[in-house]
Amino acid sequence: xxxxxxxxxxxxxxxxxxxxxxxxxxxxxxxxxxxxxxxxxxxxxxxxxxxxxxxxxxxxxxxxxxxxxxxxxxxxxxxxxxxxxxxxxxxxxxxxxxxxxxxxxxxxxxxxxxxxxxxxxxxxxxxxxxxxxxxxxxxxxxxxxxxxxxxxxxxxxxxxxxxxxxxxxxxxxxxxxxxxxxxxxxxxxxxxxxxxxxxxxxxxxxxxxxxxxxxxxxxxxxxxxxxxxxxxxxxxxxxxxxxxxxxxxxxxxxxxxxxxxxxxxxxxxxxxxxxxxxxxxxxxxxxxxxxxxxxxxxxxxxxxxxxxxxxx
Amino acid sequence: xxxxxxxxxxxxxxxxxxxxxxxxxxxxxxxxxxxxxxxxxxxxxxxxxxxxxxxxxxxxxxxxxxxxxxxxxxxxxxxxxxxxxxxxxxxxxxxxxxxxxxxxxxxxxxxxxxxxxxxxxxxxxxxxxxxxxxxxxxxxxxxxxxxxxxxxxxxxxxx
Numbered sequence: 001x002x003x004x005x006x007x008x009x010x011x012x013x014x015x016x017x018x019x020x021x022x023x024x025x026x027x028x029x030x031x032x033x034x035x036x037x038x039x040x041x042x043x044x045x046x047x048x049x050x051x052x053x054x055x056x057x058x059x060x061x062x063x064x065x066x067x068x069x070x071x072x073x074x075x076x077x078x079x080x081x082x083x084x085x086x087x088x089x090x091x092x093x094x095x096x097x098x099x100x101x102x103x104x105x106x107x108x109x110x111x112x113x114x115x116x117x118x119x120x121x122x123x124x125x126x127x128x129x130x131x132x133x134x135x136x137x138x139x140x141x142x143x144x145x146x147x148x149x150x151x152x153x154x155x156x157x158x159x160x161x162x163x164x165x166x167x168x169x170x171x172x173x174x175x176x177x178x179x180x181x182x183x184x185x186x187x188x189x190x191x192x193x194x195x196x197x198x199x200x201x202x203x204x205x206x207x208x209x210x211x212x213x214x215x216x217x218x219x220x221x222x223x224x225x226x227x228x229x230x231x232x233x234x235x236x237x238x239x240x241x242x243x244x245x246x247x248x249x250x251x252x253x254x255x256x257x258x259x260x261x262x263x264x265x266x267x268x269x270x271x272x273x274x275x276x277x278x279x280x281x282x283x284x285x286x287x288x289x290x291x292x293x294x295x296x297x298x299x300x301x302x303x304x305x306x307x308x309x310x311x312x
Numbered sequence: 313x314x315x316x317x318x319x320x321x322x323x324x325x326x327x328x329x330x331x332x333x334x335x336x337x338x339x340x341x342x343x344x345x346x347x348x349x350x351x352x353x354x355x356x357x358x359x360x361x362x363x364x365x366x367x368x369x370x371x372x373x374x375x376x377x378x379x380x381x382x383x384x385x386x387x388x389x390x391x392x393x394x395x396x397x398x399x400x401x402x403x404x405x406x407x408x409x410x411x412x413x414x415x416x417x418x419x420x421x422x423x424x425x426x427x428x429x430x431x432x433x434x435x436x437x438x439x440x441x442x443x444x445x446x447x448x449x450x451x452x453x454x455x456x457x458x459x460x461x462x463x464x465x466x467x468x469x470x471x
Contacts, residue, residue, distance in 0.1 A: 023365040024395040031369065031391065034384030039434055044383050051377050055333075062333035134335035137379040140439045172380065179380055186437055207437050 049150075052174040059177075063133060127161070127276040128152070133177060142185035142205065144168075146275060149176045157237060159278045165243035165267035166190060166231060167275055180275065183244065183265050184210045192244050193232040197222055200232055203245060203263065210269055212245050214261040219252040221259050229263060237280060243267070321362050324351050325371060333378060342442055345450035348375055349423055352390060353416055354457070356397040357404060368394030382434055389426035393419050409458055416454055420447040 018026075038044045128148060136143030148154045150173050158170040160180045169188060172179040181188050186207030192214075193200050199222060203212045217223070227247040233240025245263035252259050328347035336344050348371050355363030372390030376383050397419055404412055424447055432438070 020365065020395055020399050024391060027365055027369040027391040028388060031372075031384035031388035034373075034387065035382050035430070035434075038383040048377065048383070055378065058330065059333055062330050063335055066335050134333075135337045135341055137332070137336075138381060140436070140443065141381075143380070187435075208440070 049174050053176060056176050059133065127278045128154070130154075130160075130178075130275050130277050132273050132275065136179070140207070142168075142182040142207070142210070142269075143171075144180050144182065144275075145177050146180055146277070147177055148277060149174050149178050151175055154178050154277060155280070157280055159238045159280075160275045161238075161242060161278060162267050162272050162275055165245075165265065166238060167267045167269060167272075169237065170277060180277075182269050183212060183267075184269060190238065190244055191232045191235045192229040194223060195228040195230050196224075199223070200234075201229075203229060206262075210265065211248070212263050212265060214247075214263065215258065217259050217261060219257060219259050221261075223247055223250055223259070223261055225250050228266075239278060316362075318362055321355050321359070321367070324355070325367075327351075329374060329378075332375070343445045343449045345446050345453050346375075346420070346423070349390060349393070349420065350450055350454060350457075352394060353397055353419060354454075356394050357401055357412075357416075360398045360401050363394075364398060365391050365394045382430070385427055385430040385434075388430065389423045392426055393423045396422070413451060413455055413458070417447065417451040420450050 017023075034044075130146035130148040133145045133147050136145065146160075154170060154173050156170055156173050156178075160167045160169060166183055168180045168182040168185070170178050171181040182205070183190055183203070184205040184207070186205050188205045190203045190212075191200070192203045201214045201217060203214055205212055214223070214229075225247055229244045229247070231238040231240055231242045231244055243266045245265045247261060247263045249262040250259060251261075325348065328351040331347040332344075352363060352368050352371055356368065368390040369387050372387035373384070375386040375390070379386070400415070404415060407415070421444060424444060428436075428439075428443065
């Protein structure tokens with residue numbers, strides 16, 4: 001608007017066009033409408049995906065200096081460190097090979113036993129290696145953005161793990177990237193089990209100090225400092241048996257019926273550059289073709305509410 | 313001399329966006345100044361006929377996109393800040409550099425408070441005092457830019 005009136009701008013001391021208050025009112029109403037639409041109606045998911053895809057080249061440019069520096073650093077690795085690392089990796093791989101052999105034997109044995117019992121087969125979940133592009137822009141939400149998106153078949157809800165334990169969960173997917181909410185975020189909950197006695201609980205992120213907590217457990221609960229929490233797998237998202245956290249504080253106060261339990265995540269939440277994104281296991285059904293259809297079913301479920309609104 | 317071309321405005325906003333999108337992490341992320349907001353304030357105070365509340369609103373929308381938060385919270389905060397910047401812009405030309413810097417600092421803190429209120433409404437939790445670090449680093453960057461006389465037209469320096 002100011003542009004159209006520019007030929008009149010000799011002094012330019014006064015701003016033409018609508019008054020500042022009118023402009024403010026217009027844009028304030030517009031943003032309040034946007035906030036309400038985004039928070040309550042979730043119509044803007046596709047819009048956001050589209051714009052993020054548009055911004056993707058810019059993101060690549062912004063990441064270029066850091067990746068260049070890293071690449072040069074890797075190139076200039078001295079030979080001694082490489083040799084040392086190689087020896088270390090070799091011994092590690094030998095140890096792992098021995099463990100893997102044992103694991104294979106156990107797996108076949110387990111499968112046979114399960115067959116004997118007639119229980120559902122526990123499916124192995126394929127995982128994909130993703131690289132962290134950057135931390136979330138907001139330092140007060142614990143999120144990272146990784147380089148795999150819908151184009152690579154990533155869907156919201158997948159678990160993110162590293163070699164030591166659970167890191168978080170994919171909460172938002174864009175065409176070329178996706179957002180992983182870390183277990184320490186306030187909005188993320190992980191169903192866990194105490195390794196020592198099998199007690200089930202739900203661990204919530206605390207949103208600060210990169211710790212988690214176990215709320216709503218009675219004061220006489222059998223949890224001690226040093227207990228290891230593993231995923232219970234009952235949510236159908238996280239594979240069972242992955243390490244999540246270790247209890248660092250177990251405190252009871254006489255005025256509260258609940259125990260105050262703080263735990264520290266075991267995975268290298270803020271250290272790594274790579275994550276594994278684990279596919280969501282297909283629901284176990286007696287018929288195999290039902291299980292094949294489950295991803296399609298979730299997709300139609302997602303579209304269905306929008307259609308219903310359109311009809312009304 | 314007045315600038316009448318929109319090119320430097322959008323170019324500088326683009327550079328600010330790129331700076332904002334750098335892969336910040338750790339301490340850098342906590343103290344990272346709001347580059348886009350600083351650029352907006354600079355143009356809104358210097359050339360309000362080129363960069364007004366509408367520009368601020370759209371820039372805020374882009375910030376909403378890259379932060380991945382609710383659509384419109386930064387847009388609202390930036391529009392409100394731009395309103396206060398623009399409505400006192402003529403008076404501000406009479407101030408000296410330090411008074412101007414004080415006013416800009418107030419605007420930066422004001423923006424953060426608005427964003428904080430909106431986040432609390434949508435279920436965030438109260439962060440610590442380090443939440444306001446970007447305002448402090450922002451005003452330091454502002455001083456640096458003013459003193460290094462990058463693109464200063466002389467008017468704000470003479471006053």
